[in-house]
Amino acid sequence: MGCAMNEWNQLLSFAQQTSLGDVPPEVVARAKLILLDSMGAIIHGNQTEEVRQFATMHAASDGVPVLGLSILVPEVIAAMANAQGMVSQELDEGNVYAKGHPASHILPALLAVAYRQNSAGAPFLESFLLGYEISARLGHAIRLKPAIHPHGNWAMVGGSLAVGKLLGWTGEKLAQALAMSASLPMVSLWENAFHGHRIRDVYVGVVNAVNTLVPSLVSAGYTASLNGFQAIFDGILGEGLDWEKAVSRLGSEYFLMKNYFKELSYCRYCHSPIEAVAALIQQESIDWKTVRRIDVYTYRAAAQLNRQTVENAFAAKFSIPAAMADWLCQRYPELDAEALAKKIFVHEDAAIEAKLPAERNSRVVVTLSDGTVLSHYQVGAKGDPQHPFQEDDVKQKLLDLAGPVIGRDRCFRLIDVCLNIERHDVDYLIRLCIGP
Known part of the structure; x- marks a missing residue:
């Protein structure tokens, strides 16, 4: 215009x-x-x-x-x-x-x-x-x-x-x-x-x-x-x-x-996928050492953050695979962050893109070595208007x-x-x- x-x-x-x-x-x-x-x-x-x-x-x-x-x-x-x-x-x-x-x-x-x-x-x-x-x-x-x-x-x-x-x-x-x-x-x-x-x-x-x-x-x-x-x-x-x-x-x-x-101390585009993984942890007993691959489906802008190998810790904040691997390794120190990041694949999803700008969602699918498939659809992330911080959270x-x-x-x-x-x-x- x-x-x-x-x-x-x-x-x-x-x-x-x-x-x-x-x-x-x-x-x-x-x-x-x-x-x-x-x-x-x-x-x-x-x-x-x-x-x-x-x-x-x-x-x-x-x-x-x-x-x-x-x-x-x-x-x-x-x-x-x-x-x-x-x-x-x-x-x-x-x-x-x-x-x-x-x-x-x-x-x-x-x-x-x-x-x-x-x-x-x-x-x-x-x-x-x-x-x-x-x-x-x-x-x-x-x-x-x-x-x-x-x-x-x-x-x-x-x-x-x-x-x-x-x-x-x-x-x-x-x-x-x-x-x-x-x-x-x-x-x-x-x-x-x-x-x-x-x-x-x-x-x-x-x-x-x-x-x-x-x-x-x-x-x-x-x-x-x-x-x-x-x-x-x-x-x-x-x-x-x-x-x-x-x-x-x-x-x-x-x-x-x-x-x-x-x-979370990562680019906002990483938050919804990480919270999807957090939800899976709450729902399922997962041996993360047996993960074959993790597929992340998200909107177009976030799908750019798809690099599995990063140069340093700052670059990891702008990579969904590296950020997710880092977050998981903080909870499971026995995991290898670099190896795990190479198993995480990011995809653009047209249906999720269509939800913008009101919702910035993601769907995470975890496939284990025995063929088990676990999935979670995450609407936004904590701090979003759908999941707002309260005053005490900010304090x-x-x-x-x-x-x-x-x-x-x-x-x-x-x-x-x-x-x-x-x-x-x-x-x-x-x-x-x-x-x-």
């Missing part, structure tokens, strides 16, 4: 005219849970050696904290480092309808700018929520080319909107902030994830860095066209952009409510991820601050997350 400025104007008007008080309480509550979950993912992920080294190289006597570390860096580096840490362990939230990870493209830059602006919690939360909503809607409207990973492209528009909203921008100035970021997406390839290259994390880092710079670029007089977004996602990085999907039921239906939280995940870094006492304070962010400021939120 052609690019219609009418749709962009609808999205901009919604973002400018909507305040936190206009948003249904359950949506505000979910935004707070996403904030809490994301803080845990950042603190935990920033212990990754690459993030530590990157932050240390840019350490300064004054600046913005890198969460989970005791390092101050310039604002742009803080946004970049915290973003790279947030996605580094595949534990950040995502969105079923957006087909990607809105929060990781918004929160790190927004935190850095809000810290420098001494922002109160309420406008910070409002900006995050509205930036997320716009990002999720654009992600839903776009169909990326199969080779393009959703990191570092469409969701960055919500990041610039959130930053602009926090700064009080309206009208043409806010429109230019969106146009600027919409013109600067990354050409992010699945190929790098499949082969275990952490440039895949840097895609998200770069767009957060860009969104800390967008205010000064716009203020300096640089301009861009919103029409560029259409050209990029309806021909270069994408195969189609349906603007009606971006604005349908805007203000009455919140795509933020279609987010998911992650329990426990925060304790598990951040507790070893900042201690349980500070974790409990962080939980209280995130769930009552309107009564606090961003400076206090961030200082709770500084590492030892």
Whole structure:
């Protein structure tokens, strides 16, 4: 469909005219849970050696904290480092309808700018929520080319909107902030994830860095066209952009409510097949050493994750055979992960594909050496809208991820601050997350 400025104007008007008080309480509550979950993912992920080294190289006597570390860096580096840490362990939230990870493209830059602006919690939360909503809607409207990973492209528009909203921008100035970021997406390839290259994390880092710079670029007089977004996602990085999907039921239906939280440290496409295996374990007594083969049937995008041999542990997060074998070996240490992965075969299933986007399902068929065949059909995965995390699940995940870094006492304070962010400021939120 052609690019219609009418749709962009609808999205901009919604973002400018909507305040936190206009948003249904359950949506505000979910935004707070996403904030809490994301803080845990950042603190935990920033212990990754690459993030530590990157932050240390840019350490300064004054600046913005890198969460989970005791390092101050310039604002742009803080946004970049915290973003790279947030996605580094595949534990950040995502969105079923957006087909990607809105929060990781918004929160790190927004935190850095809000810290420098001494922002109160309420406008910070409002900006995050509205930036997320716009990002999720654009992600839903776009169909990326199969080779393009959703990191570092469409969701960055919500990041610039959130930053602009926090700064009080309206009208043409806010429109230019969106146009600027919409013109600067990354050409992010699945190929790098499949082969275990952490440039895949840097895609998200770069767009957060860009969104800390967008205010000064716009203020300096640089301009861009919103029409560029259409050209990029309806021909270069994408195969189609349906603007009606971006604005349908805007203000009455919140795509933020279609987010998911992650329990397993693998690409989301691996979760449903692994949970199918977990269900079989509950139902049957299986000697996994006697497995002849495991066939996984899933939707097209997930079926790309079919490599049976991977280069490293990071690549294993983007392979259904390697991730499933790793998960099984954690429970049955006597198994050989590499040998088991070579027995796992992934297939595209048209009937499962047809269930998208509401359900991301899988069917797993286990064939044993004696000819026994066991099968389970799994609807989605834990954390999906069909199997939602409860508030206590998100709290426990925060304790598990951040507790070893900042201690349980500070974790409990962080939980209280995130769930009552309107009564606090961003400076206090961030200082709770500084590492030892």
